[in-house]
Amino acid sequence: MNSAPAAPLIEFQGITKTYGQGQAAFQALSGVDLSIQQGEFLAVMGPSGSGKSTAMNILGCLDTPSTGTYLFQGVHVEDLDRNQRALLRRHYLGFVFQGFNLLARTSAQENVELPLLYRGESPAARHQAALDALALVGLSGWEHHTPAELSGGQQQRVAIARAIVTRPLVLLADEPTGNLDSKRSHEIMELLVRLNQEQGITVLMVTHEPDMATYASRIVHFVDGQVASDDAQEARPC
Template sequence: MNDHSRSDQAQSERPLIELEGITKVFGTGPAAFQALKGVDMTIERGQFVAIMGPSGSGKSTTMNILGCLDVPTAGIFRFRGVEVQALNRDQRSLLRRRYLGFVFQGFNLLSRTTALENVELPLLYRGEKKSLRREAAMHALDQVGLAPWASHTPSELSGGQQQRVAIARALVSGPNVLLADEPTGNLDSERSVEIMELLGKLNDDGITIIMVTHEEEMASFAKTIVHFRDGLVDRTEAGARRMEDTR
């Protein structure tokens, strides 16, 4: 086995994500606020993790760090064995584009463009050829069951369909991890269950999913539920999908 193969094997044997003693302080002096106080968390490949906690518990700050949108004040954040806190801004941006997909509560779709064009956007920014963009975007829409609606604009789609387009946009670049921030927050209960079932299917297909939610019913779709309180992990429990796996 050559050195490169050993390196790949060692990387694959490590957890996908490791947080060790992560702290985050906003502001300085008397106005400083410590949002995270030493978070330890490990996420394996293929996990579906729901992060819960009251407002101000640190869950959103943790999600921003996991998404390489912010950096910790102290501690170690490893992604695929690489210490992310040691990367510069451009390197973090590259990691984000190559490995991460994002889904938000507000859909964030361009109102005057079609579903297909919305899904294409990440590849357009990457400079991919039009034919390759179209093929990848149609495949992503097909993954979420919306290929027949490719030519529709967001105003012609339901809220659940719009969130499916947003998920397809997150999938189009082939991420290892899907980060979902309150993905059902703007949906009714029936549409929420549809989106959670879709995320479960994507997880079954091998995508690691990390989701912030305040809804216990939605969190139950995950394999692991991590509860935050006062800037720390308070407790971790098995979700319904993990319990199904062990039956």
């Protein structure tokens, strides 16, 4: 007997998002259906104003839909209050941004420890988890360097270590290679592939660069607030 397919980790059902009212109303998303299984590596693409960033903000619990259903492990996220969404972010999601967003006068290790500080973990637990996360991204030996002493690629590695130090189920990466040269961009993408394939982290990445999207196992294109295409592709090996 064939077993039933696994329930999606994340599911959008008829998600809409409208900003403003009346004549000034703008519909950023109009009836988006999207299903994401645990362990996928999804690249989200589309022109400016297509709705991709709005969709990612809703996925990351940074915004809420106007209508529709958002399920995360079967939980109705659209029904959660602000504090409950914050807890979901803190315990299940990690974020990587184009601009790194590191504290300038703080060491790499202290930057990585920050999410665990918010969770109230002990100093010893924070230190060890930060060292482990920095090792995972290839920065053992760089723990005490500040961002000014690191290259752009190394700064993004610190940012990724900070995002994964809480062992999230999902890593949301917004243009993670946007501030990097071609060589460093490919290094960061190879790192994301390893985290996806070896650590089992689901990766959702917004990118406007087609060559970066080739690292994903699936590419979703947004156009005019809707999913225009959703295509699987062969994942790159680690």
